Every structure is written in structure tokens, then in C-alpha cells.
Amino acid sequence: MLVVMHNHATPEDIDRVVKTIEEMGYTARPMPGGTRTTVGLIGNDGRVDGSRVEALPGVAEVIHVSKPYKQVSREWREENTVVTIAPGVSFGTSEIVLIAGPCSVESEEQIVDAARAVRAAGATALRGGAFKPRSSPYSFQGLGKRGLEFLALARQETGLPVVTEALDEEGAHLVAEYADCIQIGARNMQNYSLLRAVGKMRKPVLLKRGMAATITDLLMSAEYILAEGNDQVILCERGIRSFDTMTRNLFDLTAIPIVQRLSHLPMIADPSHGTGLRDKVIPMARAAVAAGADGIIVEVHPTPDRALSDGGQSLYPDQFARLVTELRAIGTAIGRSLATPAGTAATVGV
Amino acid sequence: MLVVMHNHATPEDIDRVVKTIEEMGYTARPMPGGTRTTVGLIGNDGRVDGSRVEALPGVAEVIHVSKPYKQVSREWREENTVVTIAPGVSFGTSEIVLIAGPCSVESEEQIVDAARAVRAAGATALRGGAFKPRSSPYSFQGLGKRGLEFLALARQETGLPVVTEALDEEGAHLVAEYADCIQIGARNMQNYSLLRAVGKMRKPVLLKRGMAATITDLLMSAEYILAEGNDQVILCERGIRSFDTMTRNLFDLTAIPIVQRLSHLPMIADPSHGTGLRDKVIPMARAAVAAGADGIIVEVHPTPDRALSDGGQSLYPDQFARLVTELRAIGTAIGRSLATPAGTAATVGV
């Protein structure tokens, strides 16, 4: 941490900063400059609360030099963390994992049909919401536990592991019982009670970036999960808020190489929520893979025009199949390959 | 809802939109224009999911004409809702309520001292966090239940009602037991499980705007609480994310008159989090009152330079006292007055 003093700060002001830093248990090193003095805090263990120093007279600015996260940082652990949600389905290797399926689980038939269609097209995992965070209390909120049961059936039919969202601690325990990976949605990215709860579980977690979250915020939220002992965390870019409302969100693909440099955790992208428009999902899924994503999660519905939610951004199964072909070629162009559906699936007759 | 067709949409495309609207149980009214046709959906009860229609061929755009919220709307209820958190402490009248106190409850002595100081200066309610949502898992997370007990003691000493945050359902029940108003913080504004939980309680709720929340989003989150039966909701502007990092957040004061026009719920402002800088809190608190806020919530600490959190944005008690004097004069300038501390306080020897 660096404490930048005003150019008119007095020696007493500088002294007070030094003493406060020492009171907090760290070492202070003043560095006089041409027009102002800067005081360095040595020994920062990531727990320093700068606001106490910021409030002292003569202080112009407090600059955090060390990152506020630790366990998620690549400085702390250099090699990639590989998160395996089912045998053969791993994030963080040279293989790119495709997660596909409908926005919501609507019925047994719908989710099983969707699972078969996306598996046939080349998906490696199944998505589908049983608990839906909807901005209106009057919208369809998901089938709940029954939706989880249908997802388990679809997995049994196709061999595809299941990724699905939990909205609270109770739901997280239910999801952990039925699914292979617990999704924490954008709206709950800073729901610290929920982050701590899934941090105590032994299930992989897919953590989506919040709509107003900086990359540092995203990594801090992941740090909550690792701090509780669970390092099986996949991060996901899904679009952030911006001033142009032509798309639902602004899909920030640069976040992919940035996160991969800062952290050892795998990073995937969601072009469906990232754009909110079906005909933009395809080019942006391609772009995500070209940018180096470790996977993509995309909405595919057997009959999008009858979907109970997000119909307008769901792909038709044949669109998804063509997309997979393009993604395979782009992967090859950058020295990567698509993960192949789980071997067990061969025995389930798809 | 209005469905705008492409200028090259065929009569079949238009027909399909009409039939889909009718299938959904509403009336469709096509309106041919100079270059394109628009189809109106009549009978929208606020539950229409536009994405199904948006996905149809020939559709250019779906425009929502009715607001997606209902019970929070001033169209639904014209007169102000008055939220009373303690005898004589009401939001939504011509009186402006001042809530003040430290960011966190740190000890019995600290919170009682703070309560006495802010009461003496003219505050009408006490704030102070027992459960703290911190971006780092390694930061001070609050005293929890013990913090609530200290807040109850401070109320007993000063007569000031207590506003404090809950982070999850379990915490909300605890807060309801000890405090007079449950705060839902910005990070949990779209934690729908928590919104539903407090919607079922019979305690006033202070709902803060999320960092990426539009005003519509804020009202939709309030709608969740009202939909469960609790209409004692106070809304609060506390700054949103913007591109200029010179302040912690961008304090959107225009939200005050906008919310007051759209909704019957009271709307207050938090200049401490809204700016994050002590010397900006004072002018922005004045501005909030001038813009018509029904109250302000401001951080005041007996010794800000020793605070465990947010020291840099907390006012000294004497700064707060001078601020109250200015706010009183500004209130008078626009035909309003400051709420006076609860009568019971007179008997507790402050």
C-alpha cells in the first residue's frame, strides 16, 4: 500500500501516517519526491484497511499495490487449476468444454429432448434452470426440486453432467444432491452468505460475473469460496451493464485473457446472456473461443418460440450443431480442441 | 406491449405474431404505418413475457409500454406510503428523517457514544452494521448477534430507533428481533430469496439500490417485497457504478425525483456510500435534501481515524452537527422540516 501525501503536507502529517501504519502492525517507509512524499506500507498481508489511513490529515490518496485477493491469484499458484465436474469433463486444460441446454427446465420431455439434441450436436455438459432468478415476482420462477429430478433423468439418458443454479443456501444443498456443478448467478455474485455456503461444500462451483462487477470484484468473490476450502471454481463472463441498451448486456470478452493471466482458475463465457439476441450468440460464441475461453455455456431449446423464458436468445438445435463445427475449427486454429462427450454416453444409445 | 415488425415483414409474419399473442390470452391490434407495421398487445397484466414474441420471424423489436411493476407504482396507489419505524419517526411525510451512526458496531461503548452524539446533533434514527458485507473474506465482518445487542442498548440509552443490515434469511429474523428497520444492502438488491423472506415479515425494510440497478430494477425488487404482503418499504439511492473512479460510486440524485414520481414509496439517500469521501459527504447531503429526499442516512463515528471500516467517509460528530443546521435551512427553503428526535428521548437524559 502506498500513501500519497498532499504537496503541502507537513512533517507532522507524514509522521502521523508513519505512526498509524506502525500501530496497525506494519512497517512504514517514507519516500520524499520532487513535489510530494509517498509513504510505503511494507508487510501488507492483504488485510490492511486503507480507509483508516485515508482519513488522516495531509493524505491525498491511498493506492493499493498488492491485489486484495490471494488464493485465487496466479502469483500464489502458477499452474492452472483443473476443475473436473464428471469423468472426462474438465475445465482448465487445452480442451474447450461446451455446456448447452435450455434457460429453464420446463418438463421432463423438454429437458430430455434438449439434452439429447445438444449431446448429438457435440455438447459436453447440460445446463437448465430449476430455480430461476427473475426480475419480476410474477414471472415463471422455475420448477424447483422437480426440475432437479428432471435434470437427473436427462443426465441418466445422455451421460451429460448437469450444471444448474442455486439461489440460496437451502437450494445449494438440493442442487449439490442432484447436479454436478452449482451455478451462482450474476445477481448473487456478492451474496457472501451463499458464497460461504458453497465454499464449505465439496462440489464444483460455476461463478458468474455480476453486472457491475469489476474483474477484481469477481476474483474477490471467488476468494470467498476458496477461503472456505473449496478450490473447484469455474469463472464465467456473461456481460456487464453499459450505456448502450441495444444489447441486454455488454459482453466483455477481454475479461477472458485478463482473468487467465491474473488467476489459475478456468474462465468460460456465456454468449447467450452476454448478448441477449439469438443472431448475436453465434458470432460471439466464436469470438469467445478465439479469445481463449476454457468453455462456453449457451442456451439451446428444442422449440425456442415456445420457451417459458429467454426464448429470444435460445438457439435452435441445428444452429447449435453448425456452431459446434465452427468452434472446432477455431479451436484448431489456436492450438486447442473441443472436449468430447463423456465415454459413458456411448452406452446410452444416443 | 408493442411489437414492431421489420419493414420487410410479410403478412404471414404479422399473422403469426397476432396468433401468438392470442394464444397467450391477450388481444392483438395490428397498426400499419408508413414503413412498417406495429402490433399492439391489449390486456397486458404485467405478466407478459415478451421473449416468446421477440423470437418470431419478421419481428424487429418488442417495446414494453406498461411498466413491469405494479404494486409499487403511483399509478396503482396515488398517495404517499408513510413508513413508520418508531413512534414519531416516519418516512414519506413532509418531514425529513436523518439516520446517522457508524459504519460498523465495534463495541458497546463505541455505539452508545455514537448514538448519543448523533442524537445530540439532531439525528432521528441510529445506523450501525452488525453483519457487514465486505468485498474481502479477510476483512472485519461485524460483531453479529452481539452487535445487535449493543444496538438495542444504544436505543435504550437514546430513544433512537435502529436501522441495521441483514445478509440472509437467518440474519433477517435476528435483525427483526432487535432492530426497528431491516436494511437490505446494494449487493443483495436482487437476492430474491432474501427479498421474499423480508416480504413475509412485519418489519419496515430499507432497500438500497444496487450498483448496476436501473430505477426500474430497484422498483422491481421492491415489488418482490410488496408481493409477499409487506408494503413498509423505504428506498435508498447510494451511488451506482460509473467510469470515473475518482469517487467510490456515482451518486445519482436525479433518482430521487424520478422514484417519487413513479412510486408512492419514500425515497432517501446515502451520501456516505454515494461518494466515499468525507469532504464530499457534506455538500452531497445538502444536495440530496435540496433534490427532495425524504431522509438521509449518513456515517458518523466518534473517532473516524480509529474506525474498523469506512473511516475515510465517516463524519466527525461536530461536522454532522453543522450539517444538520444547514439541512434544516435548506428544508425550510423548499417547504419541508427535519423530523425531531423521538419524544421518549427527553426522558433518557440526553
Next chain:
Amino acid sequence: MLVVMHNHATPEDIDRVVKTIEEMGYTARPMPGGTRTTVGLIGNDGRVDGSRVEALPGVAEVIHVSKPYKQVSREWREENTVVTIAPGVSFGTSEIVLIAGPCSVESEEQIVDAARAVRAAGATALRGGAFKPRSSPYSFQGLGKRGLEFLALARQETGLPVVTEALDEEGAHLVAEYADCIQIGARNMQNYSLLRAVGKMRKPVLLKRGMAATITDLLMSAEYILAEGNDQVILCERGIRSFDTMTRNLFDLTAIPIVQRLSHLPMIADPSHGTGLRDKVIPMARAAVAAGADGIIVEVHPTPDRALSDGGQSLYPDQFARLVTELRAIGTAIGRSLATPAGTAATVGV
């Protein structure tokens, strides 16, 4: 400037940074920390281009400690700059200056009527566009030179000095001939050719903040004008881009106290463009004054529903008159007063 090294930077990396800084003509001071080394650059005169150092191996981040502006900074000149656009009409004193008038000059009658109305209500200066920057090439673009002549007539009739916009260098010379203050609009805030041109003139300049401009960007643009020798610059907050489209712009009132602390230049606010909605202009004009603005510029039209531009955000003259009364009371509450119309006006029979 501080150069933060990676925690795995080698002694050679650090050495290379030191040598590069020395080659650039400055002094380097390495400061080893607990986990990484920081190298300070001493002697920064505001012309250091950090990107050269940023590109060196082992460098994690370059942090600018000194502000990139100089002549506009309060560190360079402590007392307020007072900008006088006409006898008795000065920005940067304890008096608050009210500039009012229509968006566009539409006819001689319209601008003279408007000038009389706003003067009667208490305005101290007249606004009105002759050159209009419109987002559509097919919209009304202003009366040009004829508009300037009408403005000069309105000044003659009322004694109010005139503030009006220039879009390019040629226009700036014309405006300087007819008006008392040249406005540079938000869209041209980083039109450096235009900034240099008005920097060479001897006319006061009103520089509006761009829609994506940070406060530092705004001050840097003002620095361009001062660098050419013209220090008669008034800054103006007029709303920035944000994600909520309910208002035309997001009015950032916190910018007022921030600019006033960082710079000696006067800072005013434009609640008309800042909100874009007539019924929001009034509370936000009050808020701007309460936040400490040195003036406000507001759109008033004799017949807003017939305006050729911005009718929806223009006040009726009687609304403006009531607003002035409120602003006077708020000014008093914070120890300031409204500037009074120029004395010469008394002789023109208004």
C-alpha cells in the same frame, strides 16, 4: 510516477526500469517491499509518458501519482480564479450566477422575449444557441450568424451578457465578435484544435464536460486552453453517460465539490441537459446550488411546446421565476447569494 514490478521480476528487470527512467532524464528510486519492488520516478514535470516503461519486462503496473494537469490545478494556484464575462457578472466568487434562455435562437422576437422573461425572473446572463450540434444531420442546425445578431440585440434590450456555443474555429471567431462567453459543448470537449483556437483568444470560455469524460479528462481539456494563454475558463457539469436510460444523462453533482477542490477554476452545472426532463430540472437545479455550484445554466423558453429543439426540457418562465426564489433561499442556507442582474439593465427599461 511509480512503477510496480511483478513479484517474480528479476534484478535485471528492475535494473532495466531504472536505466530507462534515467535515460528519460529523471531520477529512479527503487523501493523493495514484502512481495514486490516499486520504483519511484522523481522529478516528474507532468510530461512523462508512462507507456514506454509499462512495456518493459517484469513491470506489473505504472501508477501516476502526480496529476497530469498543472496550470488548472489548485496546487499550482491556490486562490479561486474569478472569470468576469461582463461588468458585475463574475464566476468564482461567493455569488452564484444564473444563466438562462432557450436551447436555440429561433427568431428575434423569441430571443428578446426570452431574455426579458429570464431577466425579470432574476437571471444574470442569457444563453441561446446559434450553432447547434445535433445528432441528426436533418435536424434544425441553428440560425448561424443571424442568430448571433439576434443575441446581440437581446443583450442590448436587457443588459444581459450572452453565452453561446461555437462548433469550430471559424465559428469561435464569429461568436467572440458578438457574445461575451464562448461555450464549448460536451461533444467537442476533446476537439483539441478548437480548444487551442479559443485558448489563443481573449474571451471567457465555458467548457462543458463530455459525456464519457472523467473529471481528470475535463481538467486536461481546460489545461489545453490555459496552455495557450487564456485562463478565463468556466467548467460545467452537464451529465454523463450511464446505463439507466430513464434520464437523458446522469447528472454527476459530486463533480462540483471535486473540481472545486482540485482546481481554482469556477464550476457550474446544467440541470437541463443533465436530466433532460422538465420536472426534474427544478429539484436538480436546487441540488446543484446546495452542492456548491458557482452558477447554473438552465433552458427557459417563452413557449416550450413550440420550441424547435429541447422543448421537453425547457422551463416555462414562471417556473423559472419560482425556482430563482428557492435558489436564493438555498444560497443563503450555505452562506452564498445570487448574483444580481447587471446595473446597466436598469437603464434599458426592463
Next chain:
Amino acid sequence: MLVVMHNHATPEDIDRVVKTIEEMGYTARPMPGGTRTTVGLIGNDGRVDGSRVEALPGVAEVIHVSKPYKQVSREWREENTVVTIAPGVSFGTSEIVLIAGPCSVESEEQIVDAARAVRAAGATALRGGAFKPRSSPYSFQGLGKRGLEFLALARQETGLPVVTEALDEEGAHLVAEYADCIQIGARNMQNYSLLRAVGKMRKPVLLKRGMAATITDLLMSAEYILAEGNDQVILCERGIRSFDTMTRNLFDLTAIPIVQRLSHLPMIADPSHGTGLRDKVIPMARAAVAAGADGIIVEVHPTPDRALSDGGQSLYPDQFARLVTELRAIGTAIGRSLATPAGTAATVGV
């Protein structure tokens, strides 16, 4: 245009809206709904100014259904506009054009070296700034006319056509004399005087998106150029302002397929300014091509660590050569190819 009335609007209010629309020369069609009436304006030719109607009593909202632009719209012209800046170098076909070169022209040797290097690696056009818009008046501002002469020399040596920026009308005429395509930078995207000036020329224009510009704003600025008679316009995404300052700008790749759907003009991307960080330029250039960009413009410098500007985001020539190989493979994956350097170059001995 649709005028949405308040639910409590009176028949007189509706009548007044109808009459105002008719006075403006259009047809009004009221459409009563369940809770409110909407009035359609028929015959909108793109010149309607909604603010006049917005100001009428009883009006809740004015919604623009027709796009405000016309000549740039794909509805107006279905097939792609192909912009040819030199024989064999065309934007808007299935070929992807690579423009590369340094941020600034620094010397004859530097620009000729750079041109040779990027040509050898596969670039089809040369970039390099002679007039530099710098946020500080004290930074290097470019070599001006001498820089243009050096660019012309580099073209003579390599056969690569030249793209370079103009900051004002005078500069645009100079650029047109020496270069093959006039660039209008992000800061001047709404400098309407400059847009009109290049609209009157017969030179291709590269128009970059402004930092706070919506896609509609970008298209409106292009409309200014087409309205003056010049339809040789290439659009360019180069990053917009966002709340995360980890990158210089937020690179909005979704803008590529959106613009290509709305407009017939070619759309390219600038990953150098879009990210501001050398190691992010490579993945994001790949992503831009995968998203469907008609070209990319990228900063390459013979010796980035000695660059006078933007050294930190310039590629080394060998990095660029590897990138071109990857882009070629990604192009193939989506059915496109890279444009090949101009045939004339074969005779200049590169």
C-alpha cells in the same frame, strides 16, 4: 413514432397530441389500450423532433420506432457497400483487411521500417499518425505535414495504402492529399463540422466509435458524412468507457454483428486501443475476426519500448506475423480469407 399517454390522460390531452402531430404535417392514429392510449405518428421521414410532443400534458413517453438514420441503414440499401481505398484493398467483401503500423510517425526511417515489417507479415494497409490527439497539451502531438510526407514515402516503398487521422478541416484536406483514407478519431466522432467537411470530399473515411457513443450514435455520425454525398465510409469499434479500469477501454465486439445487420457499411475493429495492453491485443484481434469483422487495425512498432506514444500496446513485428497466421486460420473456419497485399508491391522488391 409512438406517443404513450399517462393512464390518467384526459380526452383533451389525447386530442392535443393528435392536433400537434397534424400541425407538424403527419398523420396521427390513436390506439386505446387496456390501461392507457398510445398515439402513432404515421409518415415519419426521420426528421420528426419528438421533444415538442413530449412536452405536452398527459404524455408519459415518446418512443421512436423508426431509426433516426436513413442512408446508412440496410433497410435503405440491402447489399454491402464496398469501400476501396486502393486497387485490391477493399472493405465489405468476404476478404478481411489488415491495417497495421505504429501509433505515431516518428521519422522517415521508423515508418519505412514499420511499413516493410508489417507488409512482410501480411498487412494490406499502413497506419501511422501524423496529427495526434493527445489528452495532454504537453505530450508529443505528431510531426504534422512532415509525417504525411514520410507516410507517402513508406507507401512508395511498400505499395501499402495509407490510413491516417485528421483533427480538423484544414488537416483533412492535407491528409486527403497524401493518404488513401482519412481517419476520424473517437474524440471527434461528434465533431459535426469535421464530419461535414470529409462528407464533401471524395476520399474514403474511417470513422471510429466515440468512447460514449451508442451504436445508434455511431450510425448517426456516419449519416452526416453520407448526407453530404460521400458514401465511402468504414466504421470501427475501438472500445468504449466502462467502470472497470483494468483495461484502457471496454472492447465491444458485439457491435460488429449488430452494425453489420443494421447498416450496409463495412465494420472493422481496433484491438490495440480496444484493450490498451499488448498481450491482450492478440487474443482480441482473433476474437474480432471470429466475430465477423471486415478488417482490423492494429499497432505494430519496430521497437515498441522506444515508441514516442502507445509503446505499451504496440506489437513487435514477429508477434504480428504470428497473429496473421492465426487470423488466416480463423478466417477459413468461418468461410472468409485475408486480403493479400497489393500486387504493385511485388515490383518494389519487398
